[in-house]
Each structure stands twice: as structure tokens, then as C-alpha cells.
Amino acid sequence: MDMIYTHFLRLAASEPLSLKPGEPVRITIENLSSVLCCTPRNVKFILRKLEEQHFIQWKPGRGRGHHSELTLLQSLNDALEFNFTALLSKGKLKEAIELIGSVKIDDLMREKLMATLHQQMGFRSYTETASGQDTLRILRSRQLGDLDPVSVYTAFETYLLGQVCSTLITYDADTDTFLPALAHTWECNSDHREWIFYLRKGVRFHDGRVMTSQDVQASLQRLFETNCSSLWLYRDIKQTDVISDHCIRFVLHHANRFFLHLFSCIRMTILPANHDSNQTLVGTGPFQITEMSEEVIKLTAFDAYYGIRPHLDQVHIWFLPEPASHDGYYDLPGTDRLSLPGSNHETPHYIDYPALGCQYMLFNFHAPGCHHQLSFRQAMRIIYDPVTLVNDLGKNRITPSSSFLPWKSAARHWKSASLDDAQTLLKQSGYQGEPYLLSYKKNKDSDVAEWLQQRARQIGLKIELEPFDDYLDVVKTSDAPLILREEILEDDWQYGMIHFFKNQSNTLHEYITPEIQSIFDDVLDEFPRLPHSARTELLEQAEGLLRENGWMLYGCHMNKKAELHQSIYGMQTSEFGFLDISKLWIKNP
Structure with missing residues (x-):
């Protein structure tokens, strides 16, 4: 953010000063120094810059005991909206999102800025190359939580893990059956005390390394080493035998008819044997993490994915500095774009799940x-x-x-x-x-x-x-x-x-x-x-x-609820009712 805007926003939003546009206020340099968090000398420099750009009118006091007068020439909302729009026009989405949480904003202005920000969400097609790049932007109303499979506790993070990582098998709710994933088949003996999984060959992690049975064994062992809160479910496992790079056997103390559920759940996400929880998460899923910060997580389609490569090339998930709305925004701007709630255009289309x-x-x-x-x-x-x-x-x-x-x-x-x-x-x-x-x-x-x-x-x-x-x-x-x-x-x-x-x-x-x-x-x-x-x-x-x-x-x-655009295809719900972004595709004009 331009520092001159930062200084003005601090002045306009200051509760102790109670400044209102067009109303002169008697004030001292010491007061301004406290609000602007700088020395009295720098205050005079900042005031001169603000006056040059017609943000304020400043009349310095003459002589001892004479107060200076400060008049705002713009309102906080006007300056905020102008700066917010300027940041978005320059593609500075991060700075614009940070601006929303940097000062106190009234509800009407917040909704207005959110509507403007929402218009920057959705689908973007970059056609600088012959192949183009399809990017989906999603807005979330809170910061990202724990992404460690051992300790993840919130629905969105669990869903996100499913886009970045894989399990041996998956559960299909429609048929109440299990489907192959990293394991292409499996079997158990008659008393359900011995289970064998046969792994796909050539499956690669996002860092290029080939997945083997050793990674499966290490992922299970990690549950025990970290004293995972779900450990009770795995208590029956007596031993794990790595038969080969693509075959692993589990021997149990007791019969376990629930065993397949334990290897399709997020706790048994397969990570590299040398996984470092302090590093960016590396999985075998359809998307890999290419950037991660408090403001945004960027996912890129993994070309070497063992399944069907996502149609989208990138998904950028932006996190607001504080809760605003609890709907999911997957809207795709375009010439026939459906309008936002509260606008004067037609009512948007929502999908409920x-x-x-x-x-x-x-x-x-x-x-x-x-x-x-x-x-x-x-x-x-x-x-x-x-x-x-x-x-x-x-x-x-x-x-x-x-x-x-x-x-x-x-x-x-x-x-x-x-x-x-x-x-x-x-x-x-x-x-x-x-x-x-x-x-x-x-x-x-x-x-x-x-x-x-x-x-x-x-x-x-x-x-x-x-x-x-x-x-x-x-x-x-x-x-x-x-x-x-x-x-x-x-x-x-x-x-x-x-x-x-x-x-x-x-x-x-x-x-x-x-x-x-x-x-x-x-x-x-x-x-x-x-x-x-x-x-x-x-x-x-x-x-x-x-x-x-x-x-x-x-x-x-x-x-x-998610707000959608008419050109989104392949809409399927994933875990916890979220849209499966690995299946989405966009019908371009």
C-alpha cells in the first residue's frame, strides 16, 4: 500500500482524534506523532505530503499556546475505496485483502469492498501461450488451519488435504463401497486378521520420488510416534510387513471388519517416508502446493498424477483477515456473469449441498x-x-x-x-x-x-x-x-x-x-x-x-452454499460437501 494512503487512513480512522471531513480540529504535533507512530519531525514531512495530494488542509499554530488545525478533505471510506480499487487494478490482491483488515470499516463499506473483491475471484484464463492457463480463485473467510494429516481437525483443511494427498483406497458414499486409489487391489484372510494391499507402480510424489510400501509403513508409524488422537482405531495392528516395494501386509491381534475404513480416512494419508512437518506438504494428489502463506495457498495441477489430471491448471485460495461471509465463492466472472447479492442486477445462482x-x-x-x-x-x-x-x-x-x-x-x-x-x-x-x-x-x-x-x-x-x-x-x-x-x-x-x-x-x-x-x-x-x-x-x-x-x-x-457461474461444469461434491475442484472445468467462449 502507498505509504501516503497508510498515513491518511491512520489519521481518518483514529478514534482519539475523531476527525470528520470538512471539520477543522485543533490538534498538536505530539497527538499526531502518537497516531502516525513517528517522530515530530517526520510528522511535519507527512503532513506536507498529505496536503500536496489534497488529503488534508493543515494550518500550523503560530507561537506558544496556539494550536494547529487539521481538516480532512476526504472521508475514510472514499480514500479506502479508491486505494482498494487501485490495488486490485494493479493485480495486488494480497495488499487489497490486507487493507480490508487494516482499519475499522463500517458494515456497508465492508460489503461494498467485499463485492468488489468477489469480482476478482473465480475463473481467469491466461492465453499468453498456445495452451493457456486456467486459474480458479476462491475466497475463504478465515485463515488456513493445520494441514498435517495426523492432527487436522477442521472440515475445509481435511478436504484440502484430499486434493493434495492420497490414501490407499477411497470410500464411495453412493455405493457404500471402497475404490482403488494408491492401492489397485487388496485382500484379507477369512478371519479378517490379515490384510494385504497391492500398490500401483510408478506413482510419484510431487517432489518426483516414486511411492513405495516403505512410505505406507512410515505413514502408519507416524500415527504412533505422534500419539495421534485417532490411535484407538489402529490398536489392532500387530505388525506391518513390507513384502516388496508394491506389496504391504498388516497382521492384526483381532478380527477387524472396519479395517478398510481406516485406510481410506485422512489420518492414513500417504506421505513420503522422510516427511518433514516443517516443510511444505508433499503428496501424490491431483494438485501440488506451489505457494503457501497466511494470505494465500496456491495449488497447481500435478501433471504426473496417477489418476486423471485436473482440468484446472491452478487454484488460488485467498484468506480474509477476519470472518466476513461463510458462503464459498467459486463464481466465475464473464460477460454473462451472475450478479452479487445486494446488487441491482439479476439474482445469483446458488448450489446447496x-x-x-x-x-x-x-x-x-x-x-x-x-x-x-x-x-x-x-x-x-x-x-x-x-x-x-x-x-x-x-x-x-x-x-x-x-x-x-x-x-x-x-x-x-x-x-x-x-x-x-x-x-x-x-x-x-x-x-x-x-x-x-x-x-x-x-x-x-x-x-x-x-x-x-x-x-x-x-x-x-x-x-x-x-x-x-x-x-x-x-x-x-x-x-x-x-x-x-x-x-x-x-x-x-x-x-x-x-x-x-x-x-x-x-x-x-x-x-x-x-x-x-x-x-x-x-x-x-x-x-x-x-x-x-x-x-x-x-x-x-x-x-x-x-x-x-x-x-x-x-x-x-x-x-x-456456493455461488456459481453458468459456465462451470463437472460440479461434484467432495468430502464434507465441498466442491471437488479436481473435477471442475470451464466452458470457455
């Missing part, structure tokens, strides 16, 4: 309070009523939830609950009017938190709000007794649910007691050894414990 999972409320059983009483949790069940939640707030909250699985929730007969019953239960719990803190994700769940606060107030329950300023703070433990969160499951929903109940580092395990955890352990201990239908029954039993004891309150199922 419901994701498995739901929004829910947990209780922090490590914090003292009446929530240790079942009657209090039953009162909260009525306050956080799924039917009323969907009816009152709507948006992407599509159906009430009584399970992580939408088809289970749909089978239930729903009716609204009465707050009068909640008031009776609250009195039974021994509640004495003390405030209860509610932890939730800022912006995304603010409307739910305020809705809960208002409903609780009607029966005399005081709820105070604790928003997470940063999306990634969600992994930090809160002292709040009430926790509002969302869980999105993998397409392999059995894996997603057992991972939720057994993952030792997720939100559930942060807040339940060891006694509650032992109950789930007892119920689910035989899970891997059972056939599909019996595993389903165990998961239903575990969810039943959550409902009956009020340890977790289901809220609603959520719907994801």
Missing part, C-alpha cells in the same frame, strides 16, 4: 454449576429447541436434529416445546440466578447465541456470551459451562461418528468427564470387530446415551 452432521450444544462438566443436574440440561433442551431454532432463525439451518445423521432426524415426529416446562425444570435444578457463560463461534453462531440468550431470559436464566474472535480458537478449551459447536462428518459416516466418540482431542472429550468417556468406551469397544449393521446399532446406542442423559443437545442440520 447439505453436509452430514449438525450444530449442537455441549456442557462443560469440568466447570461447576447446575448443569451437572439433569433437570437443568432438560431445561436447556427446551430453550435450545430444534424446531423453534429452525423456524425462528432459518437461513442455512434446514431441519431440526436428533442425530448427526439427517435421515435419523427425519424419522422423528417433531413438535415445539413449551418454555413453561423449562422454567419448572430450571427451578428443580437449584438454579439461583447466577449468570451462565455460553461459548460460541463469533459471526457464524452469533445469531444463535443471542436467540438462546433471549429465550433463556424469558424463564429467568441469565446467559452471558463468550464469542471466539478467531475461528481457530475453537480448539482452545473454554471455561464456559455451555458450549455451542458444529460437527461435520465425513462421507464415510460410520468412520466420522466413531471418530467423534473416540477422538481424544475433539470438543466432546474436552468437556466430558472420564466417567462418561468410560461409558462410551464400554459400549463401543467391540465396534471394529462387528459387521456393518451391528456397528450401526452401537452408534445408535451411543447417540441414545447423549440424548437420554442430556450430555449433548442436538440442534439442527446445516446446509452449505
Whole structure:
């Protein structure tokens, strides 16, 4: 950003100075030195430059006791918009994104700048060469999280890993079967205690090295060395035998009918045997990472990919400095471009893709309070009523939830609950009017938190709000007794649910007691050894414990949304409902 704009924006946005366009303000050099973070001598130089470019009018005070006068000739919004547009016109997308988060902006101006930025997203075709380069820009409303397969915990990062890396096999949700990936076939003995995978030949990592069985063995060993939170699922593995470069055998302590799920999940992403977690991630997937920073991650199609090369040549994912919108932007600008929300043109086209999972409320059983009483949790069940939640707030909250699985929730007969019953239960719990803190994700769940606060107030329950300023703070433990969160499951929903109940580092395990955890352990201990239908029954039993004891309150199922252009083809949903960018292609004019 031009420094002269930076200085002006600091002046115009300064709360202590309270400057308004056209209104002279008496001020001292010392005041300006503090705001501009420079010496008094430099202040005079900056003021001269600002005056030359008609940003301000400056009348220095004459003599002791006479104050100087400063008048803004432009508004903060005008200067901000002009500079923002200038940066975009020069292709300085990074600087433009940084500008949005550098000063306080009112909501209307933020929406205007976001609309302008949105127009820079989408498809770009560079035709300097005969082959051309097709690039897709995507805008994300938060910074990038952990991309290590061992510890990744958020849906978007898990999806992104699937574009950069590969597993031995993949799960196909439509047929509930497993498909070849890095392994072209596999087999097990009759008692499900010995599994052999046969690897494809000639598969290369992004750094050019050929993948072998040693990389598979090292990837599994890494789970144990890092004490991965999903380790319980791999406890049955007794030994790993590298039979050859393209054949690997796993010998188990016990029969395991769930074994294939463990080698199609993101934890068993195959990385090079010499993988360094401090270096850029190297995988075998359709895209390779060519640039990575806090502002952007750039993916380039991997020409040596063992599968079908992506149609797109590059995908640039830009991250905003703070949350703005939670829709995914895949829009492709063009002559017939669909307009943005709030514009005067035609309504944009959206694609909706419901994701498995739901929004829910947990209780922090490590914090003292009446929530240790079942009657209090039953009162909260009525306050956080799924039917009323969907009816009152709507948006992407599509159906009430009584399970992580939408088809289970749909089978239930729903009716609204009465707050009068909640008031009776609250009195039974021994509640004495003390405030209860509610932890939730800022912006995304603010409307739910305020809705809960208002409903609780009607029966005399005081709820105070604790928003997470940063999306990634969600992994930090809160002292709040009430926790509002969302869980999105993998397409392999059995894996997603057992991972939720057994993952030792997720939100559930942060807040339940060891006694509650032992109950789930007892119920689910035989899970891997059972056939599909019996595993389903165990998961239903575990969810039943959550409902009956009020340890977790289901809220609603959520719907994801992406804004699209008419010329995008090959639209398929990937893991967690995100669009599979490896399948997208653009119909050029």
C-alpha cells in the first residue's frame, strides 16, 4: 500500500482524534506523532505530503499556546475505496485483502469492498501461450488451519488435504463401497486378521520420488510416534510387513471388519517416508502446493498424477483477515456473469449441498454449576429447541436434529416445546440466578447465541456470551459451562461418528468427564470387530446415551452454499460437501 494512503487512513480512522471531513480540529504535533507512530519531525514531512495530494488542509499554530488545525478533505471510506480499487487494478490482491483488515470499516463499506473483491475471484484464463492457463480463485473467510494429516481437525483443511494427498483406497458414499486409489487391489484372510494391499507402480510424489510400501509403513508409524488422537482405531495392528516395494501386509491381534475404513480416512494419508512437518506438504494428489502463506495457498495441477489430471491448471485460495461471509465463492466472472447479492442486477445462482452432521450444544462438566443436574440440561433442551431454532432463525439451518445423521432426524415426529416446562425444570435444578457463560463461534453462531440468550431470559436464566474472535480458537478449551459447536462428518459416516466418540482431542472429550468417556468406551469397544449393521446399532446406542442423559443437545442440520457461474461444469461434491475442484472445468467462449 502507498505509504501516503497508510498515513491518511491512520489519521481518518483514529478514534482519539475523531476527525470528520470538512471539520477543522485543533490538534498538536505530539497527538499526531502518537497516531502516525513517528517522530515530530517526520510528522511535519507527512503532513506536507498529505496536503500536496489534497488529503488534508493543515494550518500550523503560530507561537506558544496556539494550536494547529487539521481538516480532512476526504472521508475514510472514499480514500479506502479508491486505494482498494487501485490495488486490485494493479493485480495486488494480497495488499487489497490486507487493507480490508487494516482499519475499522463500517458494515456497508465492508460489503461494498467485499463485492468488489468477489469480482476478482473465480475463473481467469491466461492465453499468453498456445495452451493457456486456467486459474480458479476462491475466497475463504478465515485463515488456513493445520494441514498435517495426523492432527487436522477442521472440515475445509481435511478436504484440502484430499486434493493434495492420497490414501490407499477411497470410500464411495453412493455405493457404500471402497475404490482403488494408491492401492489397485487388496485382500484379507477369512478371519479378517490379515490384510494385504497391492500398490500401483510408478506413482510419484510431487517432489518426483516414486511411492513405495516403505512410505505406507512410515505413514502408519507416524500415527504412533505422534500419539495421534485417532490411535484407538489402529490398536489392532500387530505388525506391518513390507513384502516388496508394491506389496504391504498388516497382521492384526483381532478380527477387524472396519479395517478398510481406516485406510481410506485422512489420518492414513500417504506421505513420503522422510516427511518433514516443517516443510511444505508433499503428496501424490491431483494438485501440488506451489505457494503457501497466511494470505494465500496456491495449488497447481500435478501433471504426473496417477489418476486423471485436473482440468484446472491452478487454484488460488485467498484468506480474509477476519470472518466476513461463510458462503464459498467459486463464481466465475464473464460477460454473462451472475450478479452479487445486494446488487441491482439479476439474482445469483446458488448450489446447496447439505453436509452430514449438525450444530449442537455441549456442557462443560469440568466447570461447576447446575448443569451437572439433569433437570437443568432438560431445561436447556427446551430453550435450545430444534424446531423453534429452525423456524425462528432459518437461513442455512434446514431441519431440526436428533442425530448427526439427517435421515435419523427425519424419522422423528417433531413438535415445539413449551418454555413453561423449562422454567419448572430450571427451578428443580437449584438454579439461583447466577449468570451462565455460553461459548460460541463469533459471526457464524452469533445469531444463535443471542436467540438462546433471549429465550433463556424469558424463564429467568441469565446467559452471558463468550464469542471466539478467531475461528481457530475453537480448539482452545473454554471455561464456559455451555458450549455451542458444529460437527461435520465425513462421507464415510460410520468412520466420522466413531471418530467423534473416540477422538481424544475433539470438543466432546474436552468437556466430558472420564466417567462418561468410560461409558462410551464400554459400549463401543467391540465396534471394529462387528459387521456393518451391528456397528450401526452401537452408534445408535451411543447417540441414545447423549440424548437420554442430556450430555449433548442436538440442534439442527446445516446446509452449505456456493455461488456459481453458468459456465462451470463437472460440479461434484467432495468430502464434507465441498466442491471437488479436481473435477471442475470451464466452458470457455
